[in-house]
Amino acid sequence: MTYCALVAYPGHVPWPSFGGMRTYHELTDADRSGLLQQITAQRQRVAERLASVRRIVAVMSGKGGVGKSFVTAHVARALARSGHSVGVLDADLNGPTIPRLLSLPEAPLRQSEGSIAPVTSAEGVRCISMALLLENGAPLAFKGPEAESFVWRGAMEASALREFLGDVAWGELDILLLDLPPGMQRYVELCDILGNPPAVLTVTIPTPESRDAVRRAMRSAVDRGSDLLGIVDNMVGGELLGAAADELAEEFDARVLARIPWHPAPTAWDRLAQVL
Amino acid sequence: MKFLCVECDQQMAFGERQLPGDGTLAATFKCPKCGRVVAMLTNPMETQLVSSLGVEIGGRTVPEQPLQTVRSMVSTGREDAFEEGSREHGAGSGTSWSPDALERLGRVPNFVRGMVKRIYADYARERGIAEITPAVMDTARAELGLEGM
Numbered sequence: 001m002t003y004c005a006l007v008a009y010p011g012h013v014p015w016p017s018f019g020g021m022r023t024y025h026e027l028t029d030a031d032r033s034g035l036l037q038q039i040t041a042q043r044q045r046v047a048e049r050l051a052s053v054r055r056i057v058a059v060m061s062g063k064g065g066v067g068k069s070f071v072t073a074h075v076a077r078a079l080a081r082s083g084h085s086v087g088v089l090d091a092d093l094n095g096p097t098i099p100r101l102l103s104l105p106e107a108p109l110r111q112s113e114g115s116i117a118p119v120t121s122a123e124g125v126r127c128i129s130m131a132l133l134l135e136n137g138a139p140l141a142f143k144g145p146e147a148e149s150f151v152w153r154g155a156m157e158a159s160a161l162r163e164f165l166g167d168v169a170w171g172e173l174d175i176l177l178l179d180l181p182p183g184m185q186r187y188v189e190l191c192d193i194l195g196n197p198p199a200v201l202t203v204t205i206p207t208p209e210s211r212d213a214v215r216r217a218m219r220s221a222v223d224r225g226s227d228l229l230g231i232v233d234n235m236v237g238g239e240l241l242g243a244a245a246d247e248l249a250e251e252f253d254a255r256v257l258a259r260i261p262w263h264p265a266p267t268a269w270d271r272l273a274q275v276l
Numbered sequence: 277m278k279f280l281c282v283e284c285d286q287q288m289a290f291g292e293r294q295l296p297g298d299g300t301l302a303a304t305f306k307c308p309k310c311g312r313v314v315a316m317l318t319n320p321m322e323t324q325l326v327s328s329l330g331v332e333i334g335g336r337t338v339p340e341q342p343l344q345t346v347r348s349m350v351s352t353g354r355e356d357a358f359e360e361g362s363r364e365h366g367a368g369s370g371t372s373w374s375p376d377a378l379e380r381l382g383r384v385p386n387f388v389r390g391m392v393k394r395i396y397a398d399y400a401r402e403r404g405i406a407e408i409t410p411a412v413m414d415t416a417r418a419e420l421g422l423e424g425m
Contacts, residue, residue, distance in 0.1 A: 111341075
């Protein structure tokens, strides 16, 4: 950032002393930029949009490849089959898979009255996903300077998440499931955007490696005040050895809500949906 | 972000914003007491950081469109991601012109009219603006430094 004709240029303008100069919060004149007000308005839009959503549940793990999206999509379908109004926000912006798992129709997104209509599956699950917006096979890339893109890319993804929450006409929903990517960054952004930590459904596979990664995620969720709904033990009964779900349940005083085998029948998802 | 005229102990007021088109941004602030003007010039990375927050220095001059950041900043998006064809349908490639804007465009000399139209259309599309109006044209002129267009 460069400043021309610096107003506080030592030797050019009398400098009263840092001790006597007013600080940021002491300057209270109306600011036409109103950056803080713009941010506040963004948050307000999200709050108003989600006011008609009864429950928000983040499906997370901290570990990649444990089947978060698979669980999210099938729980959503089971809930829809049982008569609930369900939405799925695919928050894995860089590896979105929910549209395929929900067998969503391919069609341009429709806009009306200042919002975007979610795409609805044959079973009635409403969804928004970056996969609906990207060229086939293309990675998520943003316009902007290549150099030091790490500085702004995270903020850009957080903005996209905020827009998915606040600009999509979710309507009346019993539950909005958010399929989070591996790691904790998206969860932290979500807490910030929502203002309150969402309830969390944790997915793990049986291995100790998964347990260690999921433990960190659950610890982070607890520290931020999220309600732990329970643990889904995924990919059980096969080659994967361990008791990650039971160990985590004991450690966090949480319930193992379901044990999902490699090739689950629809009834497995129905049972999980009932206890969620 | 605020600017203080230290000599006057006055908060400086936002003046104008310009986007020269090279990824940088210029914004001026003026001391309401002594009239001193300071210009803040941000490099492309800093400009991008502000854009990525979905805010505009100087305040919004045109209403934000739904999914504006996604529409305007994703470079690998599908051309047909959004339904087009009606004024309701936002950016994509379906930006429309209001009658007033078309009338004003008609006053641009014929030999540069196509280029000017494309500049305004690109401006609107990149910002997710569904309809180009005279107000949008004014904002684009100020931001892009297109005086006389």
